[in-house]
Amino acid sequence: MDTHKTIKTYRSLAVFVLLFSPVNYSADTFAAVYKYQDANGRWQFSDKPPKDKKTKIETLEFEAAPENPFELKFDYRIHNKQHIADVLNPFHIPIEIQVSFEEYSQLDTTLIVPSNSRETIYSGAAPTPHFTYRYVWGDPAKKPSLANYRLPVRSPSKHYISQSFHGQFSHHTQPSLYAVDLALPIGTDIVAAREGTVIHVKDDYAFGGARTYFLDKANTVSVLHEDGSYATYAHLLMGSAAVKAGQTVAAGDMLGQSGTSGYSTGPHLHFVIRKNAGFKTESIAFKFEDARGAFTPQRKQKICPCP
Structure with missing residues (x-):
């Protein structure tokens, strides 16, 4: 998985509906793999059967697992007349995230979001400005041990x-x-x-x-x-x-x-x-x-x- 992400987020009702409407996923996906020996006796694995129809083949059929639904999300709300934007970390690992506001660089922030939790990235009287973000898995304060x-x-x-x-x-x-x-x-x-x-x-x-x-x-x-x-x-x-x-x-x-x-x-x-x-x-x-x-x-x- 690519743990570096950069995405431009626009604060609008359309984006809100797109990002946070419930979505149901169906993943009844199958893939067939053909196993056979070539003319040199070497085993081959392919998504296409051999051209020689006399070749003995074994068909291996796999069911694909559902695509991992975990992805970083943002939650926008108004509380006590304040516009608040939170980042939601759905992963089972902390993330380090950098948020850059396009026209308000003084609001830029870098923070650690613990696993399966949320942190506020913006709070103000004005609606959340446009921003970009990128993140990486892990807490940089952690020091790996010398375990074998x-x-x-x-x-x-x-x-x-x-x-x-x-x-x-x-x-x-x-x-x-x-x-x-x-x-x-x-x-x-x-x-x-x-x-x-x-x-x-x-x-x-x-x-x-x-x-x-x-x-x-x-x-x-x-x-x-x-x-x-x-x-x-x-x-x-x-x-x-x-x-x-x-x-x-x-x-x-x-x-x-x-x-x-x-x-x-x-x-x-x-x-x-x-x-x-x-x-x-x-x-x-x-x-x-x-x-x-x-x-x-x-x-x-x-x-x-x-x-």
Whole structure:
């Protein structure tokens, strides 16, 4: 999920009705994926059947989860002849928000809004002026601990790290500088690497590729930790999410299964720990821990999440 938002908000009755009228969502959406072996014996996954009608195929049908309804909202009201505008944070994580009033810069404000709560951004005798805003997940006052993380995979097999910190393909800039990619077969169990609260689940996309079109398409689960950092588990198999936003998980609890959704060149898990570093999202270095002890993940390193 993109946790940086910039939106222009116009104070008018039309906008009020658009933003705050009840809306019912229906998400009975299905996607078919065809699984088959090509001429070289390699397994292929596609939204289209093979051209050779003699090829044996297996059809995998997934039901897409409803789109996450959580989004920042604003509430306008009049109390004691004062116009009041509140921001409502529906997320299970604090946010830092900057509000800029187009013609009244003296009213500009930056504030922390706790999870599932509201804060006032304007109060005055005049109607709320036009404003823009942007926000980022997390409280910058929180300082992440040096906790180690269990391997986020449950599997009887050994797997290898295809890209680690400062990876040349896609880990060379923030907010993914300290991310790790684990090459995994499709359908491998993904588990929580640390206890926390699920803050976001995206489970609605079946396909992937190395084009920019796929950058925002990956299925993900994000989990907030008690020190203010949060982990994101990305490229999950559509329909495999085992948790919901607001749910508490322990280390080792099932989150979903590995896939190749979104910006991806093959089945893998993209794992990263992030924080709000003063109105910017940054990844932070971490260590994995297994039966052998703690270690810094390295490219081409083999790991064994064996029970």
